[in-house]
Amino acid sequence: MPPTVQIKGIREGLLVTLGEGPWSEVQAALLAEIAEKASFFNGARLVLDVQNHILNAATLGKLRDLLADYNLSLWAVLSHSPTTEQTAQTLGLATRIHQGRADDAPASSDPETEGAEAVLVRRTLRSGSRVEYPGHVTIIGDVNPGAEIIASGDVVVWGRLRGLVHAGAEGDPEAVVCALDLSPTQLRIGEHISLAPPSRKTPRPEMAFIREGQVVAEPWSLPGQE
Template identity: 35%
Template sequence: MRNDGVTIKGTKEGLLIILDGELDFPVILRKLEEKITRVENFFAGAQAILDLSGRLVQPEQLEQLEHLISSQHGIEIIRIINQGCLDEKGEREAMEGAIVEDGLRNGNGNRNRRVTLNENEEQLSTLIIKRTLRSGQRVNYDGNVVILGDVNPGAEVIASGDIVVMGAFRGVAHAGAKGNEKAIITAFSLQPTQLRIANIITRPPDEENSEPNQPEVAKIKDGMVIIESSLNFSN
Protein backbone atom coordinates (compact mmCIF):
# COMPACT_ATOMS: atom_id res chain seq x y z
CA MET A 1 0.00 0.00 0.00
CA ARG A 2 1.49 3.36 -1.01
CA ASN A 3 0.43 6.86 -0.08
CA ASP A 4 2.81 9.69 -0.96
CA GLY A 5 5.87 8.70 1.01
CA VAL A 6 4.50 5.93 3.24
CA THR A 7 4.56 2.31 2.10
CA ILE A 8 3.02 -0.54 4.13
CA LYS A 9 3.24 -4.09 2.84
CA GLY A 10 3.08 -7.60 4.21
CA THR A 11 6.12 -9.83 4.74
CA LYS A 12 6.76 -13.19 6.39
CA GLU A 13 7.72 -11.34 9.59
CA GLY A 14 4.65 -9.10 9.54
CA LEU A 15 4.10 -5.59 8.23
CA LEU A 16 6.92 -3.62 6.64
CA ILE A 17 6.49 0.13 7.09
CA ILE A 18 8.78 2.16 4.80
CA LEU A 19 9.06 5.93 5.23
CA ASP A 20 10.26 8.22 2.44
CA GLY A 21 13.66 9.77 3.07
CA GLU A 22 12.95 13.15 1.46
CA LEU A 23 9.69 14.38 2.99
CA ASP A 24 9.74 16.53 6.14
CA PHE A 25 9.14 14.57 9.33
CA PRO A 26 5.79 16.25 10.27
CA VAL A 27 4.45 15.38 6.81
CA ILE A 28 5.58 11.76 7.13
CA LEU A 29 4.03 11.50 10.61
CA ARG A 30 0.69 12.87 9.39
CA LYS A 31 0.57 10.62 6.33
CA LEU A 32 1.48 7.56 8.40
CA GLU A 33 -1.32 8.28 10.87
CA GLU A 34 -3.82 8.77 8.04
CA LYS A 35 -2.86 5.47 6.44
CA ILE A 36 -2.98 3.42 9.65
CA THR A 37 -6.25 5.01 10.79
CA ARG A 38 -7.90 4.22 7.46
CA VAL A 39 -7.47 0.46 8.01
CA GLU A 40 -6.96 0.42 11.78
CA ASN A 41 -9.02 -2.71 12.44
CA PHE A 42 -7.00 -4.66 9.89
CA PHE A 43 -3.62 -3.67 11.38
CA ALA A 44 -4.52 -3.93 15.09
CA GLY A 45 -2.37 -6.50 16.91
CA ALA A 46 0.03 -6.93 13.98
CA GLN A 47 3.81 -6.97 14.20
CA ALA A 48 5.84 -4.58 12.08
CA ILE A 49 9.33 -3.74 10.88
CA LEU A 50 9.95 0.01 10.62
CA ASP A 51 12.29 0.88 7.73
CA LEU A 52 13.95 4.28 8.17
CA SER A 53 16.66 3.77 5.54
CA GLY A 54 17.75 7.08 4.09
CA ARG A 55 16.23 9.17 6.90
CA LEU A 56 18.17 11.05 9.56
CA VAL A 57 15.85 10.52 12.55
CA GLN A 58 16.47 12.21 15.87
CA PRO A 59 15.68 10.28 19.09
CA GLU A 60 12.60 12.38 19.86
CA GLN A 61 11.25 11.73 16.36
CA LEU A 62 11.72 8.00 16.84
CA GLU A 63 9.76 8.28 20.10
CA GLN A 64 6.89 9.93 18.19
CA LEU A 65 6.88 7.17 15.58
CA GLU A 66 6.86 4.42 18.20
CA HIS A 67 4.07 6.17 20.12
CA LEU A 68 1.94 6.56 17.00
CA ILE A 69 2.43 3.01 15.74
CA SER A 70 2.46 1.04 19.00
CA SER A 71 0.73 3.06 21.70
CA GLN A 72 -2.04 4.61 19.61
CA HIS A 73 -2.71 1.83 17.11
CA GLY A 74 -1.59 -1.38 18.83
CA ILE A 75 1.03 -2.43 16.25
CA GLU A 76 4.09 -4.07 17.80
CA ILE A 77 7.40 -2.87 16.33
CA ILE A 78 9.72 -5.88 16.32
CA ARG A 79 12.64 -4.33 14.44
CA ILE A 80 13.86 -0.95 13.22
CA ILE A 81 16.13 -0.71 10.20
CA ASN A 82 18.80 2.02 10.14
CA GLN A 83 18.16 3.45 13.60
CA GLY A 84 20.60 1.68 15.90
CA CYS A 85 19.26 -1.60 14.51
CA LEU A 86 21.04 -2.81 11.39
CA ASP A 87 20.81 -6.27 9.94
CA GLU A 88 23.53 -8.76 10.90
CA LYS A 89 25.79 -7.80 7.99
CA GLY A 90 25.50 -4.10 8.82
CA GLU A 91 26.24 -4.74 12.48
CA ARG A 92 29.40 -6.68 11.63
CA GLU A 93 30.63 -3.96 9.29
CA ALA A 94 29.78 -0.98 11.50
CA MET A 95 30.30 -2.35 15.01
CA GLU A 96 32.80 -5.19 14.65
CA GLY A 97 33.66 -6.59 18.07
CA ALA A 98 30.67 -5.00 19.79
CA ILE A 99 27.96 -6.94 21.58
CA VAL A 100 24.49 -5.90 20.43
CA GLU A 101 21.51 -6.72 22.61
CA ASP A 102 18.36 -6.72 20.50
CA GLY A 103 14.98 -5.43 21.60
CA LEU A 104 13.12 -2.14 21.33
CA ARG A 105 11.54 -1.71 24.74
CA ASN A 106 11.26 -3.66 27.94
CA GLY A 107 8.12 -4.14 29.97
CA ASN A 108 8.55 -0.74 31.61
CA GLY A 109 8.59 1.04 28.26
CA ASN A 110 12.32 1.77 28.36
CA ARG A 111 14.57 1.33 25.36
CA ASN A 112 16.63 -1.87 25.60
CA ARG A 113 19.03 -1.46 22.72
CA ARG A 114 22.56 -1.17 24.06
CA VAL A 115 25.99 -1.62 22.54
CA THR A 116 28.75 -2.75 24.88
CA LEU A 117 32.13 -1.52 23.67
CA ASN A 118 34.02 -2.57 26.78
CA GLU A 119 32.94 -4.86 29.60
CA ASN A 120 34.16 -2.37 32.19
CA GLU A 121 32.55 0.72 30.66
CA GLU A 122 29.04 2.08 30.92
CA GLN A 123 26.67 0.74 28.29
CA LEU A 124 25.51 3.35 25.78
CA SER A 125 22.99 3.19 22.99
CA THR A 126 24.36 3.73 19.50
CA LEU A 127 22.88 5.69 16.62
CA ILE A 128 23.96 4.42 13.18
CA ILE A 129 23.51 6.77 10.23
CA LYS A 130 23.93 5.37 6.71
CA ARG A 131 24.43 8.62 4.82
CA THR A 132 26.78 11.58 4.40
CA LEU A 133 26.07 14.65 6.54
CA ARG A 134 26.02 17.84 4.49
CA SER A 135 26.73 21.43 5.53
CA GLY A 136 24.08 22.71 7.94
CA GLN A 137 23.07 19.27 9.20
CA ARG A 138 23.48 18.56 12.92
CA VAL A 139 23.28 15.34 14.94
CA ASN A 140 22.96 15.48 18.74
CA TYR A 141 22.64 12.06 20.38
CA ASP A 142 22.87 10.72 23.95
CA GLY A 143 25.15 7.76 23.23
CA ASN A 144 27.62 6.72 20.54
CA VAL A 145 27.26 7.86 16.93
CA VAL A 146 28.46 5.78 13.97
CA ILE A 147 28.27 7.39 10.52
CA LEU A 148 28.62 5.20 7.43
CA GLY A 149 29.60 8.08 5.17
CA ASP A 150 31.38 11.44 5.30
CA VAL A 151 30.83 14.49 7.48
CA ASN A 152 31.23 17.55 5.27
CA PRO A 153 32.41 21.03 6.34
CA GLY A 154 29.58 22.88 8.07
CA ALA A 155 28.05 19.70 9.55
CA GLU A 156 28.17 19.01 13.29
CA VAL A 157 28.08 15.80 15.34
CA ILE A 158 27.56 15.83 19.12
CA ALA A 159 27.52 12.62 21.18
CA SER A 160 27.74 11.81 24.87
CA GLY A 161 29.82 8.77 23.86
CA ASP A 162 32.19 8.06 20.98
CA ILE A 163 31.98 9.33 17.40
CA VAL A 164 33.01 6.89 14.66
CA VAL A 165 33.00 7.97 11.00
CA MET A 166 33.51 5.40 8.25
CA GLY A 167 34.65 8.10 5.86
CA ALA A 168 36.12 11.62 5.92
CA PHE A 169 35.34 13.94 8.83
CA ARG A 170 35.63 17.62 7.89
CA GLY A 171 33.02 19.16 10.19
CA VAL A 172 32.68 19.90 13.91
CA ALA A 173 32.77 17.02 16.42
CA HIS A 174 32.00 16.95 20.14
CA ALA A 175 32.36 13.54 21.80
CA GLY A 176 31.86 12.90 25.51
CA ALA A 177 29.46 15.84 25.54
CA LYS A 178 28.34 15.08 29.11
CA GLY A 179 31.90 15.20 30.42
CA ASN A 180 33.20 11.75 29.47
CA GLU A 181 36.95 12.27 28.99
CA LYS A 182 37.40 8.65 27.85
CA ALA A 183 35.35 9.28 24.70
CA ILE A 184 37.11 9.19 21.33
CA ILE A 185 36.59 10.53 17.81
CA THR A 186 37.82 8.42 14.93
CA ALA A 187 37.52 8.56 11.14
CA PHE A 188 39.11 7.09 8.05
CA SER A 189 40.22 10.65 7.23
CA LEU A 190 40.18 13.03 10.21
CA GLN A 191 40.28 16.65 8.98
CA PRO A 192 37.87 18.50 11.30
CA THR A 193 37.30 22.23 11.57
CA GLN A 194 36.96 21.72 15.34
CA LEU A 195 37.33 18.79 17.73
CA ARG A 196 35.99 18.71 21.27
CA ILE A 197 36.09 15.89 23.79
CA ALA A 198 34.31 16.54 27.09
CA ASN A 199 35.25 20.18 27.83
CA ILE A 200 38.55 20.27 25.95
CA ILE A 201 38.58 21.90 22.50
CA THR A 202 41.19 21.78 19.77
CA ARG A 203 41.40 23.17 16.25
CA PRO A 204 43.58 22.13 13.32
CA PRO A 205 46.76 24.17 12.73
CA ASP A 206 46.45 27.19 10.43
CA GLU A 207 48.90 25.79 7.88
CA GLU A 208 47.55 23.30 5.38
CA ASN A 209 48.40 19.66 6.02
CA SER A 210 48.27 16.78 3.60
CA GLU A 211 45.28 14.50 3.84
CA PRO A 212 45.81 11.64 6.32
CA ASN A 213 46.71 8.37 4.61
CA GLN A 214 45.37 6.17 7.39
CA PRO A 215 42.56 6.19 9.97
CA GLU A 216 43.19 8.40 13.00
CA VAL A 217 41.82 8.67 16.54
CA ALA A 218 41.39 11.78 18.68
CA LYS A 219 41.47 11.30 22.45
CA ILE A 220 42.38 13.12 25.64
CA LYS A 221 45.89 12.58 26.97
CA ASP A 222 47.52 14.62 29.75
CA GLY A 223 44.68 17.12 29.66
CA MET A 224 44.94 17.77 25.91
CA VAL A 225 43.18 16.44 22.81
CA ILE A 226 45.71 14.57 20.70
CA ILE A 227 45.36 12.82 17.34
CA GLU A 228 47.20 9.60 16.63
CA SER A 229 47.14 6.78 14.12
CA SER A 230 44.48 4.20 14.87
CA LEU A 231 47.23 1.59 14.50
CA ASN A 232 48.86 2.98 17.65
CA PHE A 233 45.63 3.59 19.55
CA SER A 234 45.24 2.34 23.09
CA ASN A 235 42.88 3.49 25.84
Protein backbone atom coordinates in the same frame (compact mmCIF):
# COMPACT_ATOMS: atom_id res chain seq x y z
CA MET B 1 -12.07 5.18 16.47
CA PRO B 2 -9.82 7.70 14.73
CA PRO B 3 -6.24 8.05 16.00
CA THR B 4 -5.80 10.53 18.83
CA VAL B 5 -4.33 13.99 18.38
CA GLN B 6 -3.45 15.83 21.59
CA ILE B 7 -2.60 19.53 21.55
CA LYS B 8 -0.82 21.40 24.29
CA GLY B 9 0.52 24.95 24.37
CA ILE B 10 4.19 25.11 25.35
CA ARG B 11 6.71 27.91 25.45
CA GLU B 12 8.03 27.05 21.98
CA GLY B 13 4.62 26.88 20.29
CA LEU B 14 2.10 24.08 20.08
CA LEU B 15 3.03 20.56 21.08
CA VAL B 16 0.96 18.06 19.13
CA THR B 17 1.16 14.44 20.24
CA LEU B 18 0.02 11.83 17.76
CA GLY B 19 -1.46 8.49 18.74
CA GLU B 20 -1.07 4.98 17.40
CA GLY B 21 -2.46 3.78 14.09
CA PRO B 22 -1.56 3.59 10.40
CA TRP B 23 0.31 6.77 9.44
CA SER B 24 -2.17 7.75 6.71
CA GLU B 25 -5.00 7.77 9.28
CA VAL B 26 -2.89 9.58 11.85
CA GLN B 27 -1.98 12.24 9.32
CA ALA B 28 -5.60 12.56 8.21
CA ALA B 29 -6.71 12.94 11.84
CA LEU B 30 -4.11 15.65 12.40
CA LEU B 31 -5.10 17.58 9.29
CA ALA B 32 -8.78 17.25 10.14
CA GLU B 33 -8.07 18.65 13.59
CA ILE B 34 -6.18 21.57 12.07
CA ALA B 35 -8.86 22.25 9.46
CA GLU B 36 -11.50 22.28 12.19
CA LYS B 37 -9.60 24.76 14.35
CA ALA B 38 -8.02 26.70 11.51
CA SER B 39 -8.05 30.07 13.24
CA PHE B 40 -6.52 28.63 16.40
CA PHE B 41 -3.69 26.99 14.50
CA ASN B 42 -3.10 29.79 11.98
CA GLY B 43 0.55 30.90 12.03
CA ALA B 44 1.56 28.56 14.84
CA ARG B 45 4.93 26.95 15.35
CA LEU B 46 4.41 23.24 15.70
CA VAL B 47 6.30 20.62 17.66
CA LEU B 48 5.13 17.20 16.57
CA ASP B 49 5.55 14.27 18.93
CA VAL B 50 5.17 11.29 16.61
CA GLN B 51 5.86 8.72 19.35
CA ASN B 52 6.67 5.38 17.75
CA HIS B 53 5.89 6.19 14.12
CA ILE B 54 8.81 5.48 11.82
CA LEU B 55 8.85 8.13 9.12
CA ASN B 56 11.02 8.57 6.06
CA ALA B 57 12.03 11.88 4.57
CA ALA B 58 9.39 11.86 1.83
CA THR B 59 6.57 11.25 4.33
CA LEU B 60 7.74 13.84 6.81
CA GLY B 61 8.55 16.35 4.05
CA LYS B 62 5.06 15.91 2.61
CA LEU B 63 3.46 16.50 5.99
CA ARG B 64 5.55 19.63 6.47
CA ASP B 65 4.39 20.94 3.08
CA LEU B 66 0.77 20.11 3.92
CA LEU B 67 1.16 22.02 7.18
CA ALA B 68 2.58 24.95 5.24
CA ASP B 69 -0.72 25.05 3.33
CA TYR B 70 -2.38 25.82 6.68
CA ASN B 71 0.24 28.48 7.40
CA LEU B 72 1.81 26.30 10.10
CA SER B 73 5.53 25.94 10.50
CA LEU B 74 6.83 22.62 11.67
CA TRP B 75 10.06 23.21 13.54
CA ALA B 76 10.58 20.15 15.68
CA VAL B 77 9.72 16.46 15.60
CA LEU B 78 10.00 14.33 18.72
CA SER B 79 10.16 10.60 18.36
CA HIS B 80 11.10 7.38 20.08
CA SER B 81 12.52 6.10 16.80
CA PRO B 82 16.14 6.94 15.93
CA THR B 83 15.19 6.57 12.24
CA THR B 84 12.55 9.26 12.53
CA GLU B 85 14.93 11.49 14.47
CA GLN B 86 17.48 11.06 11.68
CA THR B 87 14.84 11.94 9.10
CA ALA B 88 13.84 15.05 11.02
CA GLN B 89 17.45 16.12 11.34
CA THR B 90 18.04 15.65 7.62
CA LEU B 91 15.09 17.92 6.95
CA GLY B 92 16.61 20.52 9.24
CA LEU B 93 14.04 20.07 12.00
CA ALA B 94 14.86 20.09 15.69
CA THR B 95 14.48 16.82 17.58
CA ARG B 96 14.70 18.16 21.12
CA ILE B 97 12.78 20.93 22.78
CA HIS B 98 13.73 22.88 25.83
CA GLN B 99 12.14 20.71 28.49
CA GLY B 100 13.18 17.51 26.82
CA ARG B 101 11.13 14.39 27.17
CA ALA B 102 10.63 12.73 30.48
CA ASP B 103 11.91 9.46 29.09
CA ASP B 104 14.91 11.05 27.43
CA ALA B 105 17.30 9.92 30.10
CA PRO B 106 20.84 10.15 28.78
CA ALA B 107 22.46 6.84 28.00
CA SER B 108 25.47 5.94 30.05
CA SER B 109 28.42 8.05 29.06
CA ASP B 110 30.85 5.33 30.01
CA PRO B 111 32.01 3.84 26.72
CA GLU B 112 32.86 0.57 28.43
CA THR B 113 29.33 0.04 29.62
CA GLU B 114 27.93 -3.07 28.16
CA GLY B 115 24.99 -2.35 25.93
CA ALA B 116 25.84 1.35 25.52
CA GLU B 117 23.68 2.55 22.67
CA ALA B 118 25.17 3.37 19.29
CA VAL B 119 23.79 4.63 16.02
CA LEU B 120 25.10 3.88 12.54
CA VAL B 121 24.64 6.55 9.88
CA ARG B 122 25.35 5.31 6.41
CA ARG B 123 25.51 8.45 4.30
CA THR B 124 27.56 11.59 3.88
CA LEU B 125 26.61 14.33 6.32
CA ARG B 126 26.40 17.53 4.35
CA SER B 127 26.58 21.07 5.65
CA GLY B 128 23.68 21.82 8.00
CA SER B 129 22.95 18.25 8.97
CA ARG B 130 23.40 17.28 12.56
CA VAL B 131 23.55 13.92 14.27
CA GLU B 132 22.97 14.12 17.97
CA TYR B 133 22.83 10.92 19.94
CA PRO B 134 23.04 9.90 23.59
CA GLY B 135 25.56 7.16 22.84
CA HIS B 136 28.20 6.30 20.26
CA VAL B 137 27.98 7.46 16.65
CA THR B 138 29.41 5.71 13.62
CA ILE B 139 29.32 7.33 10.20
CA ILE B 140 30.02 5.52 6.96
CA GLY B 141 30.58 8.44 4.62
CA ASP B 142 32.09 11.90 4.86
CA VAL B 143 31.26 14.61 7.37
CA ASN B 144 31.44 17.84 5.40
CA PRO B 145 32.25 21.29 6.79
CA GLY B 146 29.12 22.75 8.38
CA ALA B 147 27.84 19.35 9.56
CA GLU B 148 27.83 18.47 13.26
CA ILE B 149 28.07 15.29 15.28
CA ILE B 150 27.25 15.43 18.97
CA ALA B 151 27.63 12.13 20.83
CA SER B 152 27.78 11.37 24.50
CA GLY B 153 30.07 8.45 23.62
CA ASP B 154 32.67 7.87 20.91
CA VAL B 155 32.55 8.96 17.28
CA VAL B 156 33.92 6.86 14.43
CA VAL B 157 33.92 8.20 10.87
CA TRP B 158 34.74 5.89 8.01
CA GLY B 159 35.47 8.75 5.67
CA ARG B 160 36.67 12.35 5.82
CA LEU B 161 35.77 14.21 8.98
CA ARG B 162 35.73 17.92 8.15
CA GLY B 163 32.79 19.22 10.16
CA LEU B 164 32.35 19.77 13.87
CA VAL B 165 32.53 16.81 16.19
CA HIS B 166 31.85 16.57 19.90
CA ALA B 167 32.48 13.23 21.58
CA GLY B 168 31.74 12.66 25.24
CA ALA B 169 29.33 15.56 25.01
CA GLU B 170 27.95 14.96 28.48
CA GLY B 171 31.36 15.47 29.99
CA ASP B 172 33.10 12.16 29.38
CA PRO B 173 36.86 12.80 29.00
CA GLU B 174 37.45 9.17 28.04
CA ALA B 175 35.60 9.48 24.73
CA VAL B 176 37.54 9.23 21.46
CA VAL B 177 37.08 10.36 17.86
CA CYS B 178 38.42 8.25 14.99
CA ALA B 179 38.37 9.07 11.29
CA LEU B 180 40.08 7.99 8.09
CA ASP B 181 40.89 11.65 7.50
CA LEU B 182 40.69 13.60 10.74
CA SER B 183 40.45 17.27 9.68
CA PRO B 184 37.48 18.63 11.65
CA THR B 185 36.76 22.36 11.75
CA GLN B 186 36.52 21.88 15.49
CA LEU B 187 36.94 18.84 17.66
CA ARG B 188 35.55 18.63 21.18
CA ILE B 189 35.96 15.85 23.67
CA GLY B 190 34.13 16.33 26.96
CA GLU B 191 34.98 19.85 28.09
CA HIS B 192 38.01 20.21 25.83
CA ILE B 193 37.99 22.05 22.51
CA SER B 194 40.63 21.94 19.83
CA LEU B 195 40.79 23.55 16.42
CA ALA B 196 41.62 21.84 13.17
CA PRO B 197 45.23 20.94 12.66
CA PRO B 198 46.68 22.15 9.37
CA SER B 199 45.42 19.76 6.72
CA ARG B 200 47.89 17.19 5.48
CA LYS B 201 48.61 16.33 1.87
CA THR B 202 48.10 12.63 2.41
CA PRO B 203 45.47 11.97 5.02
CA ARG B 204 45.82 8.96 7.25
CA PRO B 205 43.53 7.39 9.83
CA GLU B 206 43.84 8.97 13.25
CA MET B 207 42.31 8.77 16.68
CA ALA B 208 41.85 11.81 18.90
CA PHE B 209 41.58 11.59 22.70
CA ILE B 210 42.47 13.51 25.83
CA ARG B 211 45.93 13.08 27.27
CA GLU B 212 47.00 15.20 30.27
CA GLY B 213 44.23 17.67 29.68
CA GLN B 214 45.04 18.17 26.00
CA VAL B 215 43.34 16.89 22.87
CA VAL B 216 45.88 14.82 20.98
CA ALA B 217 45.58 12.91 17.72
CA GLU B 218 47.62 9.81 17.01
CA PRO B 219 47.90 8.01 13.72
CA TRP B 220 46.16 4.70 13.80
CA SER B 221 48.22 1.60 13.20
CA LEU B 222 47.64 -2.08 13.39
CA PRO B 223 48.26 -3.52 16.85
CA GLY B 224 51.80 -4.82 17.11
CA GLN B 225 53.10 -2.64 14.31
CA GLU B 226 53.90 0.40 16.40
